[in-house]
Amino acid sequence: MNFYVLTLFPEMIRQGLSASIIGRAMEKGILQLNTVDIREFSENKHNRVDDYPYGGGAGMVMAAGPVVRAFRSVKDQIAVSSGSNESTVSNETPVSEKTPRVVYLTPQGKVFNQSMAEDFAKEENLIFLCGHYEGIDERALEMIVTDNVSIGDYVLTGGELPSMVMIDAISRLVPGVLNNDTSAEFETFQDNLLEYPQYTRPDEFEGRKVPEVLLSGHHGKVEEWRRQQSLLRTVKNRPDLMEKAILSEKDKSYLSKIKQ
Numbered sequence: 001m002n003f004y005v006l007t008l009f010p011e012m013i014r015q016g017l018s019a020s021i022i023g024r025a026m027e028k029g030i031l032q033l034n035t036v037d038i039r040e041f042s043e044n045k046h047n048r049v050d051d052y053p054y055g056g057g058a059g060m061v062m063a064a065g066p067v068v069r070a071f072r073s074v075k076d077q078i079a080v081s082s083g084s085n086e087s088t089v090s091n092e093t094p095v096s097e098k099t100p101r102v103v104y105l106t107p108q109g110k111v112f113n114q115s116m117a118e119d120f121a122k123e124e125n126l127i128f129l130c131g132h133y134e135g136i137d138e139r140a141l142e143m144i145v146t147d148n149v150s151i152g153d154y155v156l157t158g159g160e161l162p163s164m165v166m167i168d169a170i171s172r173l174v175p176g177v178l179n180n181d182t183s184a185e186f187e188t189f190q191d192n193l194l195e196y197p198q199y200t201r202p203d204e205f206e207g208r209k210v211p212e213v214l215l216s217g218h219h220g221k222v223e224e225w226r227r228q229q230s231l232l233r234t235v236k237n238r239p240d241l242m243e244k245a246i247l248s249e250k251d252k253s254y255l256s257k258i259k260q
Contacts, residue, residue, distance in 0.1 A: 001123070001174050002032045002081075003167055004074045004100075006067065007130040008049065009160055010035035016164045025177040033167075034074070038062075041069040050133050060133040064140035068240070071127065071144045075099065078125050100125040101146045103166065105159030106135070109148030112166060114189035120166070121173035128166070130159030191246040194238060196229035228254055 001043055005013045013035045017023065025031045039047040043065065050060040101123055110116070120126055129136070129145065151162040171177050188193075199210045213225045231251060234241050235258075247255075 001121070001171070002078075002125045004036060004078075004125065005130065005160075005163055005167075006036045006038055006070045006125040006127065007158075007160055007163075008038055008056040008075070008113045009158070010037045012160050016160075017167060020197055022168055022171050025174070028176070030174060030176045031171055031258045034077075036070050036074055041066040041073070043179055047168060051205070053134060060136070062131060062140075064137035064143075067129070067136055067140040067208055069198065071102065073127075074127055074136060077186040084189055095181070099144075099146070100127055102127045102129055102144050103147045103149050103163075104129045104131065104136075104141060104145040105150070105162040106131065106148050106165075107150050107153070109150040112149050112151050112162075112169070114169070117166070117169040120170045127164040128159070130163055133156045137257075140251065141213065143250075165232050175235070189241075189245070191232075192234075192241050192244045193230040195240070196226040231255060232258070 007013055014033065017033055018026070022031065026033055026239075041051055049066045050062050053059070053061045069220070103126065106127065149166065150164050151164075156162065171247050198212060203210045203215060211225065213221050216222070229256060234245065235255070
């Protein structure tokens with residue numbers, strides 16, 4: 001999978017994603033991270049990319065030109081790598097059906113969740129647009145953005161941290177990124193439930209013991225216990241998730257008993 005990040009701070013992205021599981025996946029060629037410095041597409045001799053907002057107001061706004069030109073350079077790169085003859089050099093090039101998805105990180109977007117991560121993980125190429133200052137000229141957003149996404153109801157100084165959060169979550173779902181590919185299937189938010197508690201050696205720590213069922217070697221009972229723990233944790237910590245949880249009849253029976 002190929003990630004492209006349009007940003008004013010490319011080094012921040014590279015440093016943030018070069019370690020741990022994501023870094024190893026990039027070294028193996030499973031993931032590719034391409035950072036694009038928007039300043040390089042400025043036509044100002046000082047590489048300036050912002051200006052005062054029309055209508056007045058505090059702060060500065062990122063200009064449409066450098067952002068759109070940076071996007072078109074990435075689109076051309078993707079077209080070349082895919083063997084397409086399509087060119088996007090023209091300033092009048094419309095956004096076509098072949099345009100890769102462009103994610104703009106903004107507090108005004110839909111809140112990112114695991115279902116969205118699964119959807120984005122199906123893409124071969126994914127572009128992230130990181131804004132700064134008071135935002136980006138609306139015309140650029142209208143021309144290139146396909147998805148407006150927020151990682152929470154709060155404001156950050158830029159889109160770099162949210163883009164890294166999303167790339168991490170999406171990457172884990174790409175085959176080969178995790179050493180054990182099944183681990184991405186059985187964790188928090190599987191079936192919209194929180195993950196069950198985990199334990200490792202020793203079997204007793206400062207008087208606290210590992211639940212006996214996990215030491216029993218009975219896989220059926222272990223799976224049943226884990227499912228029940230997921231249900232309990234979700235009901236206790238994130239009851240809002242239960243509205244969309246995928247529940248079996250056995251799950252429903254268990255929940256009815258614990259509510260009595």
